Amino acid sequence: MVTRIETYGYELTPQPAALGGGWLLRLLADGQELGRRAFPPVSGIEDKQLAAATAHDDALARVTTWLASIEARPPSMRPGRWGGMYLLIPDDELLSSELPAGRPQPVTVEWPKGDKA
Structure with a gap:
């Protein structure tokens, strides 16, 4: 059964310090959550407010x-x-789950035009 979705949106809320701070992004379809992603404060930025603001800007x-x-x-x-x-x-x-840090990232390679599998 297919459900037609009328509106897509998001909710961006601060994460508690106990969870590392930063922001939680929830992706919504007709108000129901499709997925979520945490955006921790950006490492390498010493100013905590700036690190959190940079994470917010990235999520947005x-x-x-x-x-x-x-x-x-x-x-x-x-x-x-x-x-x-x-x-x-x-x-x-x-919408996809985050890959563990320090692991190789997947690579997508476009199939050459004209070649057949």
């Missing part, structure tokens, strides 16, 4: 890009609340 820039990409997609390629598989596109990286 990334969610703004995500929302703009959704608007540009046909409805069949938008994330939703239905069962089954959903193919994440690069702008949906906020």
Whole structure:
């Protein structure tokens, strides 16, 4: 069963110091959470307020890009609340789970044009 989503949005709230501070970004579809991502204070910035503000700006820039990409997609390629598989596109990286720090990052390679598998 497919549920049509009317509105996408987000909620950006401060995280408690006990959880490392920074910001929690919740991605929403019709008010229901699709995913979440923590944005801790940016390391390497000694001023705590500036480190938290930089994390906030990063979260806001990334969610703004995500929302703009959704608007540009046909409805069949938008994330939703239905069962089954959903193919994440690069702008949906906020919906995927974070990779552990210090581990190799996955690489996506475009298949050469004209070659067949």
